[in-house]
Amino acid sequence: MDNLDKKLNEYFAGRVVRKDLTKKIKEGANVPVYVLEYLLGMYCATEDEESIAEGVERVKKILADNFVRPDEAEKIKSKIRELGKFTVIDKLTVKLNAKKDLYEAEFSNLGLKGVPIAPHYVKDFDKLLGGGIWCILKMDYFFDEDVKDASPFNISNLTPIQMPNLDLDEIMEGRKKFTKDEWIDILIRSIGMEPTTLDEKVKWHLLLRMVPLVENNYNLCELGPRGTGKSHLYKEISPNSILVSGGQTTVANLFYNMSSKQIGLVGMWDTVAFDEVAGINFKDKDGIQIMKDYMASGSFARGREEKNASASMVFVGNINQSVESLIKTSHLFEPFPDAMSSDSAFFDRIHYYLPGWEIPKMRPEFFTNDYGFITDYLSEFLRELRKRNFSDSIDKYFKLGNNLNQRDTIAVRKTVSGMVKLIYPNGEFGKDEIEEILRYALVGRRRVKEQLKKIGGMEFYDVQFSYIDNETFNEEFVAVPEQGGGKIIPEGMNRAGHVYTVARGKNGMIGVYKIETEVINGNGKFEKSGLASDREAKESIETAFKYFRANSKNISASISLTNRDYMMYVQDIAGVGLTPELSLAAFVGLCSGAMNKPVQSQLAVLGSFSIGGTINKIEELANVLQVCFDAGAKKVLLPMSSAPDLTTVPPELFAKFQTSFYTSPEDAVFKALGVD
Template identity: 80%
Template sequence: MNKTDKTSNLNEKLNKYFPGRVVRKDLTKKIKEGANVPVYVLEYLLGMYCATDDEDSINDGVERVKNILAQNFVRPDEAEKVKSKIRELGQYTVIDKVTVKLNEKKDIYEAEFSNLGLKGVEIAPHYVKEYEKLLAGGIWCILKISYYYDEELRNVNPFKIDSLKPIQMPRLDIEEIFNGRRYFTKDEWIDVLLRSVGMEPTQLEKNVKWHLLARMIPLVENNYNLCELGPRGTGKSHIYKEISPYSILISGGQTTVANLFYNMSTRKIGLVGLWDVVAFDEVAGITFKDKDGIQIMKDYMASGSFARGKEEKNASASMVFIGNINQSVDALLKTSHLFEPFPEAMAYDTAFFDRMHYYIPGWEIPKYRPEYFTNEYGFITDYIAEFFREMRKRSFSDALDKYFILGNNLNQRDVIAVRKTVSGLLKLIYPNGEFEKEDIEEILRYALVGRRRVKEQLKKIGGMEFYDVHFSYIEKETFQEEFVSVPEQGGSKLIPEGMGKPGHVYTVARGDSGMIGVFKIETEVVPGSGKFERTGLGSNRDAKESINTAFNYFKANRKNISGSISLNNNDFLMHIQDLRGIGMTSELALAAFIALCSGALKKPVQSQLVVLGSMSIGGTINKVEELASVLQVCFDAGAKRVLLPMASAADIGTVPPELFAKFQISFYQNPEDAVFKALGVE
């Protein structure tokens, strides 16, 4: 079946099993371009008049919606015209965003109209009680407004609200979704969800589809903390601004504790108590006017509660952090970490980032082009928003326990994060709870990768406190352990399994940039007259000196290794690679000496071995600085064996026992001893 057939088949299924709940998304696009209203407002109207697959009815419906918007939607530049209409006609229906404040001096609630520009319009208290969000950020509504001016009541606003109806579906039958889901395959249902938020799945890679689904998790999962950083133009904020009337996007980033959490003077809860999702656009600009703002946010992200005054308050809003990465991810990983775009107050706060449940790699999502937006059928946005909201009452966080156990590198925060992501994706893809072991495994792997991405950055910022990044899960039936890796880290492929070639040696040391890197020394020994050539060092003088030290020591002491090593009949060609791109190191002498001996003897060093330590021109061995961090890099690079100077034995207490146990460790006293142990000659 080709793409077109699959699409028309999916459209038919949607209209068959969800009649009146779907809309053709090209209609939304057509009208959206001319009316600056959120998608859920537009599709509320399209759902009323165009929820059919009959072309004539659709065309009639579109005209009606256009007329309603033309006549009743208030454009800011036509506000005076609409106010005049209300006065002349006595009563008029408008569509506008309404925000309410309590005027305590008059003891009345007053409405403010976003586009109409009216302020201080009295509104009946029962509307405020029924729709609390009027008090926090406002709601799009259809309103009947009347006008009555009385000379004796000059201080009273002549505009009156006769009726107010939020533009949201009144109710949702969740069983309708559970039953309808059974008629769709997993891939079809994912396509339906993506089309419902306006995307065309046939144009997207599989991993991109999953990232777009992950953007929806905060809408279905309570207290979910999500971060997405990536290039501009990939639609990071779209879903939180346009798709759900239950999420609010804070642009610009500046906020207060009173606004976000709790206002002590009015005794009213802030945005986290009134919205399902609070999204911060442009994380670089996040600032709190209050000193304790970030601390309160950290408490809330960890527990879903926060203390203000004498009280502890609970709320269920998820937190989303969106921002731009302006350089390549490779460059960022080499020089800094993936949370770098956050403001300075947060950029090195490991406790704050440790509360992130998932990090979506925004750089894997393509910049939006016209073909990425769908023209096919999807759920009416308001319908899907209500579905998302209803799913917040359920939990699938223990679903993975039936088949899998999480590996021992996951601490309590990691476990909570992975369970929440699994729960959120199950709610989206299998809302009726009907899924198999393979389905859970697919979601579990995705959940582990996103949390590991957070942990890898924490390790860069906080060092050994976060050494346990090797996430895995164990199948209960077979006890087989499966590890997951993070694509951009590269990780375990740096030091491949199996025996290497003679003259090839790996070392781990601190590079020019101050970061710890992995270096590979490749030595070729060919017939010649005793020349020594070295490449790959660039202009680093210390590194060149270090390699010269190795060759001079080799010339003077080769006979201590073997009488068969010939200097005058061979040329020695050495190339040094900086595998992590963090800048060349000056700590190459010992590893280069071992590489020269290995090449000359045509005997490889032991498989997956890393040589640690450096030496002076006289053969004095220097101990390894920051041993724990260096061993962590060895493990990440795939090392199984480590050659360590005896002088570093005293520092073993600084290494977490779980990390130390990952290696076969050999100690050496001097350079010759190091050669024999590297080659496996005792």
């Protein structure tokens, strides 16, 4: 044992288990991890390898002889009848039958109902009434034909093999014996991972995965590569969470069934996790709207009633391309289905975006062979913490900056509360400890807000998240690695004929377009590509060439239309669909290529014109400029007709650019090329 294992066995004797033993037996036994680990905690909590080996064999024998498989239920019932008594392992749920004034048990795998159970078991193990417990049961069989409606099965002895109750004080006292780093390592080992092989940042991400289990109504999104264990915690580790695989569900299943008057998954589980977000699909038209309502308030309306529930929502899924590519061409919520990915209000309800690409793919060395809490003990501890609240723990030391709106504040406070519950459950922490958690919480919410800015524009402009020290009044800002646009518009001079513009694409999002013009010897032909079958985009490029042919001599006498061929390629960099607003940028590109003179460095040429040269005003100027800034533009060329709209642009955004105005297409060319 290492020192941490020894301390863990000293202060939490019988509550811990060696995780490599779980792996060995789990591979050959289809039984819940929390049942298996409880048995291992009973028979293998020792340093002696010989005793451990004996304990493992005993656990295997118990499982082989007594665990009830659903497909063998009838065989086991027959055994109980023929032998008169038999020991089984099954999950038991108890209800009070008020008409008969007795408690009745229901067996999960055995399929028995209405089996009477002695009141003292219910009194001693109250969890039997709240979701059920796995137990070892000695069963008797006695059929009395004189007694009607009575079950011949009888429970003569019951021993829980899950934690029947939890002593929270024991954990709070035990926590005092460990440092912060030791306690984090214990939690990581308890979910089966080896902390010594992981970076500090990865450890925090693994802890964040547990926050939905300790915090009520917490909304978490984690997207990343395959094989990073995104859904493992919710499926295998916690008996209090459910993983909705495939994403197909109904309002009745998830929220409330109006015909049976029963609440759905959000009322029965602490956490509802959706695997593979790309496949989320409600059969009901109002499904996403009800989900938005629930994620915002913890309640939803069905029929005439409003229902409340406390389940957290977790959305996990895969990103199928590099994060760098996704940042440049779209946003980090892109894997969500179309019904959600265009709805900024849905994503605004997500409290934290966990960057799954920062967690390594699971390899054998990442799994621990050391001691951790028995899974069931950990799960009950996490569940008990849902009753506590640490969301005000930042107020003693810090205030949040003015860029955080109410939803941002709620999100950050919830994350802080959840992380404090995990790391400092006894509430013993200082200023430095809370600042570390606060910074982490702000980064995850800002990641959400940065993507909302891309989807929803200026409505989500306030992303400069900060916190202020109550003593020094010093304001600290936090950044996220993905906040930039990846500098689509590069520094330095482009080749002649290459021009960038920003406009609204077919799918409604504002995107960046690059126009490349090549001029070669020829006889005046014009070829265009990259436009697919988009009629409006083609017309806009043709408008540019017709105007170029009619007015090129106003630009320069050196431009030749008879012995040169012009080839133009349009690239939709952001993948938002082509736009009809390409004429001005295309005209600038033709002139730049014909004169062999590049446009100015980091310039975005904005606007469009008609066949007669009439300049069109830019719609949603503030949103367009925000995308220009994210894409790396330092200079913008605007039509004079858009000057009055500058009042809609936040001053701090407008100040980021060197701005020039043009009054005609020819004027735009001169200013783009830097020609007086």
